[in-house]
Amino acid sequence: MKLITCSLITCLALASAGTAMGAVSADEAAQLGANLTMIGAEKAGNKEGTIPEYTGGNTKSPAGYKHDGWRPDPYQGEKSLFSITAKNMAQYADKLSEGAKAMLKKYPSFRIDVYQTHRSAAHPKFVMDNTKKHATTAKLTDGGLGFSGAHAGYPFPIPKNGTEAIWNHILHYEDVTYEERYRSYTVDSSGRPTMQSEGNVKQEFPYYDVNNAHSKDFYALKVYYVGPARRMGESFLIIDPLNYAQSARKGWQYLPGQRRVKLAPDLSFDTPCSIYGGQTTWDDLFLFSGSPERYNWKLVGKKEMYVPYNDYKMLYSTNHEKDLLKAKHLNPDLVRWELHRVWVVEATLKPGKRHLYSKRVFYLDEDSWRASAADQYDGRGQLYRVGFTYMTPSYDSPCVFGDSFLVHDLMTDSYAINALPVTGKKGITHGRKAFPPKEWTADSLASEGVR
Numbered sequence: 142m143k144l145i146t147c148s149l150i151t152c153l154a155l156a157s158a159g160t161a162m163g164a165v166s167a168d169e170a171a172q173l174g175a176n177l178t179m180i181g182a183e184k185a186g187n188k189e190g191t192i193p194e195y196t197g198g199n200t201k202s203p204a205g206y207k208h209d210g211w212r213p214d215p216y217q218g219e220k221s222l223f224s225i226t227a228k229n230m231a232q233y234a235d236k237l238s239e240g241a242k243a244m245l246k247k248y249p250s251f252r253i254d255v256y257q258t259h260r261s262a263a264h265p266k267f268v269m270d271n272t273k274k275h276a277t278t279a280k281l282t283d284g285g286l287g288f289s290g291a292h293a294g295y296p297f298p299i300p301k302n303g304t305e306a307i308w309n310h311i312l313h314y315e316d317v318t319y320e321e322r323y324r325s326y327t328v329d330s331s332g333r334p335t336m337q338s339e340g341n342v343k344q345e346f347p348y349y350d351v352n353n354a355h356s357k358d359f360y361a362l363k364v365y366y367v368g369p370a371r372r373m374g375e376s377f378l379i380i381d382p383l384n385y386a387q388s389a390r391k392g393w394q395y396l397p398g399q400r401r402v403k404l405a406p407d408l409s410f411d412t413p414c415s416i417y418g419g420q421t422t423w424d425d426l427f428l429f430s431g432s433p434e435r436y437n438w439k440l441v442g443k444k445e446m447y448v449p450y451n452d453y454k455m456l457y458s459t460n461h462e463k464d465l466l467k468a469k470h471l472n473p474d475l476v477r478w479e480l481h482r483v484w485v486v487e488a489t490l491k492p493g494k495r496h497l498y499s500k501r502v503f504y505l506d507e508d509s510w511r512a513s514a515a516d517q518y519d520g521r522g523q524l525y526r527v528g529f530t531y532m533t534p535s536y537d538s539p540c541v542f543g544d545s546f547l548v549h550d551l552m553t554d555s556y557a558i559n560a561l562p563v564t565g566k567k568g569i570t571h572g573r574k575a576f577p578p579k580e581w582t583a584d585s586l587a588s589e590g591v592r
Contacts, residue, residue, distance in 0.1 A: 164278050164279050164290065165276050167277055170273060170276040172299070174269075174273060177299070179298075180294075181297075182195060182507035187445065191258060192480055192482060198264075198536075198539065199263060199534060199536045200536055208537060209570075214451075214457070215453070216259060216451055217453075217454070219257060221254040221255060224254050225245065230245045235444075236480065237253075238448075238516055238527075239516045240515070241447070241527075247551065250467075250473075251473060252473040254474075255447055255479065256479055257479070258450075258480050259450075262506070262508035262534050262541045264314055267294075267351060268295075268314055268349065269294070270294070271293045272295045273294075275294055276299065279296035279297060281308075282384065283385075284386070285304035286385040287383055287385060287386055293351050296309070297309055300440060303437075303438030303441075303486045303488070304438040305440075307505075310486075311429070311430065311433070313511045313543065314346070314541070315542065315543075315544075316349070316572060317347075317571075318571065318573075319344040319542075319571050320341070321568065322367075322562065324338065324562075325339075325416050325560070326558055327556070328468070328556055328557075329554075330553060330554035332466075335418070337557070342363070343362075343363045343580065345576055345581070346359060347575065350575050353575065357382055357383055357387075358380050358382050358383065361381075362378070362379050363378045363580065363581070374395075377394045377405065377408065378392065381431065385433075391406075392405035393586055394586075401587070402584075408423050411423070411495075411498070418557070420548070420555065420557045425526075427511070427546060428503065428548075429501070429503060435490060436494075437490075437491055438488050439486070439487045440485075442484075443482055444482070445482055446482075446504055446513070447479070448478065448481055449477065449478055450481060450532055451532070456562065457533070460564075465561075466558070469554055470556065481507070483505055484505040485502065485505075497519070498525070498526075499519060500518040502515065508541075512528075514529050514530070525551060526548055526549060526550050527551060528546060528549070531545045535569065535571055
């Protein structure tokens with residue numbers, strides 16, 4: 142892999158350092174807001190001009206936006222610059238993930254349409270200010286299972302190892318709250334889509350609540366299923382801590398047939414995820430979620446790569462079941478790809494630990510810290526599953542919505558996709574005010590998860 146020479150040469154030299162290393166120096170932190178953005182991306186574009194300079198992202202809503210969570214495409218009308226297929230992929234191989242190359246090789250109908258790059262990701266001032274403020278105080282603790290010295294910002298904008306980088310992804314900023322009526326699907330090898338779940342989802346990130354600096358949790362997720370018929374009335378709740386050495390992920394589940402809430406400690410790691418009919422693991426959520434404890438994390442470096450980005454048309458303006466979900470892969474006519482810089486983080490399973498994936502490679506978007514793509518390998522070391530995130534920055538928040546992601550199984554030629562909004566229902570809405578604390582109790586599942 143060809144690494145990009147950049148102002149972060151110091152951190153690249155330290156990429157293999159252990160997780161005991163702490164905060165960056167004041168001199169290093171001074172780069173934030175200077176040659177680096179406030180969250181650690183390179184401000185400058187590339188020498189070819191195919192990646193532009195970062196100028197603050199897109200924070201302007203297009204004309205006609207009703208602020209209802211259904212966002213118009215700010216780049217509507219742009220035409221693709223070129224397409225990558227199996228026939229010409231060698232020309233672009235150094236800018237493709239192993240998963241993208243495998244898809245191109247295996248499926249003649251798969252295509253990557255590359256568009257002009259827009260560095261549209263943006264964050265509110267308090268997130269950027271806190272990121273810089275805490276860059277010199279944030280430190281990993283308990284072997285990387287937690288951290289201290291940061292709040293309401295990315296703790297490691299200049300990462301020195303893979304654990305720091307993956308924590309930035311785990312803590313991706315999506316405002317304090319988020320709500321949506323969503324659907325998830327699986328698509329089998331014949332192209333038959335099956336709606337695995339339709340639900341009302343609520344998320345909260347107490348870590349980014351400036352009025353909740355002492356929270357021991359960083360994330361809470363609750364889903365009430367309203368479809369399909371076999372799942373109506375089900376619900377679940379998970380809460381993730383800021384330190385996995387002190388507390389594991391907490392989970393509860395309500396099943397209408399049993400009429401009671403049950404603890405669900407297995408909603409984590411490689412347990413098959415019920416949201417997608419068991420075709421992904423629970424830690425495939427957002428391409429990776431939950432505790433990093435089962436892997437050794439290596440910061441490989443940074444590279445330029447073609448990734449899905451600014452996919453407003455795919456997410457907001459498409460009949461998903463009819464037009465998007467096709468055999469073997471999504472309809473390439475509806476997916477927008479752009480050239481962006483990504484951090485490459487490699488996870489290898491620790492000796493004595495168990496997981497379906499023996500190795501995982503994540504590609505973290507430098508402008509948002511969200512995983513744009515993931516390559517996942519089985520116990521034999523063969524590429525097994527491929528993941529992509531379809532990021533659509535919510536310019537009115539601002540934040541980056543990246544909960545719509547896909548996990549493709551190369552063995553079965555099937556895939557699962559999450560968080561497709563339901564036409565005519567609640568759109569993707571973000572908020573700065575926390576939900577009432579009762580939202581995150583087991584009792585709330587019992588009171589609402591009935592039919």
